[in-house]
Amino acid sequence: MKRIGVFICHCGVNIKDTVDVEALSEFFMSRDDIVHAEDYMFLCSDPGQKIIKKAIAEHKLDGVVVASCSPTLHESTFQNAIEEAGLNKFQMEVANIREQCSWVHNDKPAGTRKASLIIGASIEKLKLNESLEPTSAPLTRRAMVIGGGIAGIQTALDIADAGYEVVMVEKKPSIGGHMIQLSETFPTLDCSQCILTPKMVQLAKHPNITLHVNSEVKDISGFVGNFKVTVERKAQYVDPDLCNICSDCSTVCPVLVPSEYDEGLGWRRAIYIPFPQAIPASFTLDIDNCLGLSPIACGKCAEKCEANAINYDASPTTFEVEVGAVVVATGYDLYPVENIAEYGYGKYPDVVTSLQFERILSATGPTGGVVRRPSDGAEPKEVVFIQCCGSRDPEHHLSYCSKICCMYSLKHAKLYKHKVHDGQPYIFYIDIRAGGKRYEEFVQQAISEENVLYTRGKVARIFNEGDKMVVFGMDTLTGKKVEIRADMVVLAMAVVPSYGSDELAKTLKAGTDKHGFFNEAHPKLRPVESLQAGLFLAGACQSPKDIPDAVSQASGTAAKVMVLLSSDRILHSPIIATVDDDLCSGCGICIGTCPYGAREMDLLTRVALVNDILCEGCGACIAACPSGAAQQHNLTDDQIANMIRVIALGDE
Amino acid sequence: MQLPYYPGCTLKNHAKHFEDSAIAAMERLDMPLVEMEDWVCCGTVFSMSSDDLMLQVASIRNLVRAEHQNLSELIVLCSMCYNTLRRASDFILSDPENLDKVRKFMYLEEKPFDGTVEILHLLSVLRDRIGWEELGRKVVRPLANLKVGGYYGCLLVRPEKYAIDDFEAPTIIEDLLGALGATASPYPYRLECCGAYQTVTNKDVTVQRTYELLNSARNAGCEAIVTSCPLCAFNLDQRQRETIEQFPDFDPMPVFYFTELMALAFGANWDPEWTKLHFVNPEPILRDKGLI
Amino acid sequence: MKEFEPKIVCFLCQWCTYAGADLAGTSRLKYPPNGVVIKTLCSSRIDPQHILLAFTEGCDGVFIGGCHPGDCHYQTGNYKTQRRIMLLKTTLEQLGIRPDRLRLEWISASEGRKFAETMKEFTAHIQELGPLPKANLTEE
Amino acid sequence: MTVSITRKDIKNELVDKIELLSGQNVFECYQCGNCSSGCPMVDYMDYTPNQVMRLAQTGAIEELLAAGTMWVCAACLQCSSRCPKGIDVAGVMEALRTINLRNRVGVITPDDISTEDRRELPPIVLVSAFRKLSG
């Protein structure tokens, strides 16, 4: 049996006034199962701690109950004290007789009775406490970043700058994400490429970063600290080290493909570089559109390439990477615009998406930055921008607000006005969401100085009449229906999780919300971590975000990853679930209960397992276990039952 | 295969040409329409008030009788009948209490309402049972060179749940016209309301609608439009009388029931009686295209 | 005769309600001393068996405090608790124990006042119900 | 014009009646105006459909019952099919009509229709007009 000592604190008069501390120490001293009991003015003080340590030595105590203030205050103080006296820190229990007793009661006899129950229950718990050490596991000090948009780039650079290796996996032929497609960016209107390309180059040159483009994650095993990730890299058919981006190959390639970079407004060849500043700086052969990789079918490009960079025999490769942490930064895509039939996208070439309009505005775009509409190349004099296309429409489309479209629609209107001085931009909106630094000023300036006409109401339908787009809208502020004959219409399409990220989420066993955005561990306090230990999030994959938000989150994510990678081993609280193999029936109920995926079934023995590193100790599985096989270290069913008995017995 | 069909009140008088042409066309497709017995007016519009069961009774009465006649389906020509019958049926079936009340109320009918009759619009039957390609093969008199717009109006496509095609971008009428050999031009206003019963109390509004709608079709290159609703047909065709008076620039346009064009395409001859029921005489254009 | 002093076990999750109870203390709010606390990491640790045990061993009321929906430190622990408690209430009824002897409340770390008020109300309620008759339990 | 709104106006009995008849929650409306921008009759209405929804939220049903909007509505369901919140606005219009008609307000009778019209109008037109406008 444990040799238990009970120490009762007066906390000056804070406890003593309502709890008869002397009587209590006398009472516990008189109990058979207590070796020593005493009370003292301030147990947390140095002399107070000395008293405890001395008693441990003198009475050979191997368990201590400290009846004092809330454990949130001094639990660690007393744990340290008993550790110094040679005990395991789990051989100490704090009985909270201040916040939950003396401070909330006036009646001294009643307070004393309750304090004795609190201490009594703590004693029962302590009796069955095990000595535990934090669990730990070695760790691979390398991180993987999936997705090379601005968020992924920022995360990778920050982690790599801290001295850790980073492996970046990007599914497209170049990094850069959507930001590289943008013209100028709100709220400062600086050129997107001017601020992004230096970072892309930095990433490519960084000694700590390995970049895999045309690649996707296919599988993951292991857990925090030690993941094994399987990556599949598509054949590029061009050796990036040899290719000197002379573009001779694409000039001879007979195949034209709508350019992804230009959102289908321009063309590329089947052998191409997505955009001139692409990283890696290399051409890529798009096998899906190539006429056939042989001189019989075509073979023009290889014939032309003087650098001999083209290799038709290339094949996809699959490889495994070991990493300690994984960051998802797979960004977003736009909601399928065809879903909004009443706006006539696809039917009317001059109804374009917001990203297409970015390309039209961009100096590197299909029109060289001159605003021209797709149908006839004319300069549009009246442009209607429609906000909330697909967003905030739970009935037909998506219920959430896409957060960035208010701002970029205004930016579009502004940039358009800068380029077409006599042009008139109209914006249909329901609400203007401009809650960022300098955002409101950006909005007001555009309304008052550039005469962007904001109209509060949703557009019902777009017709074409001759070469005009007739926009039927509503001005809910005047209560009048408005009709605008525009030369062009720009749809602020909703932001959705990037296509394919649902599959990635399944592979990574990461949680997503009902719209498919990756779930953070806590919306306020753990916004960059996912629920899965070791899996982190950055950028628009978690929710629609603009660049400032994406970058802030990316750096926050990097910091969290660095915290993880900075230690040799990962430590984890030992207050976790356990399984008694003999009792476990293999029913598997615990597995479905665990929010962290910490439960698994040993298929051979049909006994449930607990992953010590993943388990957070919530106890949900234990309460769910029908056979009592699942228990929690230092909070077993027996411990709880014994505590209950103390309370149920009262002062009988 | 015979198709049991529900005509509705107007097909027996003002829209007789709708019925006659449908019968003629479907006979030629070997799917003759067989009129159900003992039908009554469906009420024409679905009542949206939750507590007004009385206004559903007319529709339900038809369905009970169809059930009693062992019909598992009813083919409807008129958009309004289609909409009203289907919604009434669903509305009553969706709530056991309503069902119970309606059954009690109709105790004189020979069987209680079970809701087993499927209500289908002829257009969807053409699409789903025959198919456009097959239909095209049956055409003996292609409507070549006829540029015609489909007019959907409201009730073929709204509410979404009862729409016979995509409620924002339907193609079913254009597909039919295409199969018949005509050139179908979708025009912007093809889903816009004609003003419906407002034609009684707000005649000028419907005249304005007719002007806008037909101009929209005209601007898209249509020489005529087709509809599947006698109310639309009234507003768009008969109301052209007032439209011409009020808008000197207005260029009248014939309005067909889709079945009239079907009948022609499948080889039936134009019945001069039909012409009498049109306000804008359709014969010149039909003659012009060599169809009569 | 001495007034009936109910015996109440309070299971509090350490992140929300336990902290809320501490706040009631630091704010010096007063409530009856009948409830004694057992701290768990999450309310989802509480096994219905424990609650039944509390009643069979002689408690007159059981209180469970957890984080508000959506605030659970462990994502969904409190939803699990809610479901279990709802089920248990029907079982209690079958056992002849009034389900209102068991109470579940969401009390956050900032709701010291709510904790104190809840304790007052619940204690008074149990006082009104009187001691849990042992006879009911032996039938089981 | 200033209107005074008190808590008694919000969700008053008439609002409840509208919600019951139409099966719609008027507070779902977030005033996007889509119902109005697609409404073919909006030019002839004194309150636009979104204003109808708004007035219902403020409890001003009396005002709506006295207004002409519901009589102009053609029940074309365009508003209902487009509403991003899935509100059956046409159903709300019908509820307003219903309340009025049950109070014998706005009811049309055969005498309101000229003999000429009565002869000329097809049954479908007359029946629907009477169904919608006489209860």
Ligand SMILES: Cc1cc2nc3c(=O)[nH]c(=O)nc-3n(C[C@H](O)[C@H](O)[C@H](O)COP(=O)(O)OP(=O)(O)OC[C@H]3O[C@@H](n4cnc5c(N)ncnc54)[C@H](O)[C@@H]3O)c2cc1C
């Ligand atoms: C029209 C428009 C205008 C905008 N204008 C502005 C502006 O002016 N200012 C501003 O601050 N913000 C603007 N934004 C928002 C800005 O684009 C985003 O904030 C930013 O791009 C988010 O970066 P990201 O890295 O999170 O995502 P992304 O840019 O989408 O990058 C994600 C990357 O991950 C890759 N990826 C996706 N799935 C996988 C996978 N399974 N495996 C590997 N790789 C994958 C993608 O290929 C891509 O490279 C605008 C957005 C739009 C639509």
Ligand SMILES: Cc1cc2nc3c(=O)[nH]c(=O)nc-3n(C[C@H](O)[C@H](O)[C@H](O)COP(=O)(O)OP(=O)(O)OC[C@H]3O[C@@H](n4cnc5c(N)ncnc54)[C@H](O)[C@@H]3O)c2cc1C
């Ligand atoms: C009415 C209201 C309601 C809100 N509700 C919500 C909500 O529901 N959800 C939500 O997410 N957010 C909410 N917020 C926002 C939330 O309060 C802030 O996001 C959050 O507090 C910001 O934290 P902070 O640490 O940046 O700043 P603060 O909370 O302001 O902390 C700054 C600290 O720095 C100290 N300090 C200041 N100057 C000095 C100095 N010179 N030297 C040393 N110390 C200094 C201050 O004393 C203070 O302790 C709300 C805000 C308000 C005003």
Ligand code: SF4
């Ligand atoms: S020709 Fe060869 S070196 Fe030049 S861009 Fe093409 S692949 Fe690269």
Ligand code: SF4
């Ligand atoms: S082989 Fe393919 S990529 Fe090369 S030139 Fe021919 S089509 Fe283009």
Ligand code: SF4
């Ligand atoms: S950010 Fe603005 S435009 Fe985009 S969904 Fe939200 S409110 Fe609509």
Ligand code: SF4
């Ligand atoms: S100032 Fe505050 S309340 Fe007003 S719009 Fe901005 S964030 Fe909203």
Ligand code: SF4
């Ligand atoms: S205690 Fe919680 S986290 Fe641990 S295995 Fe059980 S359910 Fe999972």
Ligand code: SF4
């Ligand atoms: S719930 Fe209990 S018995 Fe069932 S598998 Fe898990 S540990 Fe074993």
Ligand code: SF4
């Ligand atoms: S469309 Fe719906 S949400 Fe929008 S204003 Fe009309 S009723 Fe309200």
Ligand code: SF4
């Ligand atoms: S149903 Fe009435 S309110 Fe709605 S769009 Fe049609 S006419 Fe307008």
